[in-house]
Amino acid sequence: MATAIPLKRTDRRANVMLRLEGIGIVRRETDGTERRILDDVHCYAHSAQITTIVGPSGGGKSSLIRLINRLDDPTSGTIRLNGTDISQLDPLELRGQVAMAQQKPFMFEGTVLDNLQRPFNYRKQTPPQADTPDLLHSLELARIPVTLLKRDARTLSLGEQQRVALCRALLTKPVLLLLDEPTSALDRPTADHLATTFREICHRERLAIMLVTHDLRLAEQVSDYLYYLEEGRIREEGEPAELFSTPRSEELRRFLGKPEREGSH
Ligand SMILES: Nc1ncnc2c1ncn2[C@@H]1O[C@H](COP(=O)(O)OP(=O)(O)OP(=O)(O)O)[C@@H](O)[C@H]1O
Numbered sequence: 008m009a010t011a012i013p014l015k016r017t018d019r020r021a022n023v024m025l026r027l028e029g030i031g032i033v034r035r036e037t038d039g040t041e042r043r044i045l046d047d048v049h050c051y052a053h054s055a056q057i058t059t060i061v062g063p064s065g066g067g068k069s070s071l072i073r074l075i076n077r078l079d080d081p082t083s084g085t086i087r088l089n090g091t092d093i094s095q096l097d098p099l100e101l102r103g104q105v106a107m108a109q110q111k112p113f114m115f116e117g118t119v120l121d122n123l124q125r126p127f128n129y130r131k132q133t134p135p136q137a138d139t140p141d142l143l144h145s146l147e148l149a150r151i152p153v154t155l156l157k158r159d160a161r162t163l164s165l166g167e168q169q170r171v172a173l174c175r176a177l178l179t180k181p182v183l184l185l186l187d188e189p190t191s192a193l194d195r196p197t198a199d200h201l202a203t204t205f206r207e208i209c210h211r212e213r214l215a216i217m218l219v220t221h222d223l224r225l226a227e228q229v230s231d232y233l234y235y236l237e238e239g240r241i242r243e244e245g246e247p248a249e250l251f252s253t254p255r256s257e258e259l260r261r262f263l264g265k266p267e268r269e270g271s272h
Pocket residue numbers: 034044062063064065066067068069070071221
């Protein structure tokens with residue numbers, strides 16, 4: 008499948024930006040019973056790589072990614088960003104380093120420029136202007152034409168809004184970018200175009216990107232390394248070519264629609 012930047016072989020020891028070790032989430036149901044949403048999850052994300060958590064709906068992907076910018080905290084396990092245990096960090100400080108773009112980008116009322124300035128106003132920092140080099144650089148990375156800055160953000164197409172959300176995330180100069188199903192509301196050509204942008208950004212900025220998706224095509228297109236998550240557990244991990252061509256677990260074989268091995272029942 009064509010991507011602008013060739014995928015490279017992964018060295019899992021170098022440039023570790025994010026470590027999730029022994030992560031569990033247990034939720035108490037209304038009847039008092041406990042439900043395990045994530046169970047002993049270990050995964051790692053690296054600078055200049057896209058690490059993807061792929062798996063079926065309800066498997067725990069969103070629950071996992073929400074832990075990384077502390078929208079939730081795990082019941083067990085530790086998460087380290089650049090060596091620091093994130094439970095020791097102020098969530099707002101953490102979110103300055105970890106940006107997130109979601110399936111349905113949120114656009115504030117106002118122009119695209121207003122939307123890009125919003126995080127700075129919120130943090131009482133000087134917002135970039137239309138001709139600020141950082142802003143121009145982020146626009147270029149997200150492939151947004153400068154002419155879009157004056158448009159009413161809420162009138163943009165979903166694909167354009169996703170790029171504005173991406174640009175807004177990049178402007179805060181994160182070390183880690185989290186992408187939660189970023190293309191699932193887009194048509195295929197728009198999704199493919201955005202996928203190419205993710206790879207370019209990752210490569211040019213040497214940014215660590217963690218993507219969660221159930222979209223196999225996106226996962227195969229962009230990922231340097233993949234974890235397959237089903238029913239709260241990592242069932243298999245590896246580089247995309249290897250994982251997709253020769254899945255070892257029955258869970259992944261089923262997800263990929265490959266025939267189960269004989270004697271697996
Ligand atoms: N706040 C919550 N309280 C209780 N259960 C929850 C909560 N959030 C998620 N769950 C449950 O945890 C499980 C995993 O959900 P999660 O949204 O993380 O999966 P997912 O893989 O992201 O699925 P999808 O792709 O459909 O979004 C689901 O069974 C869900 O119902």
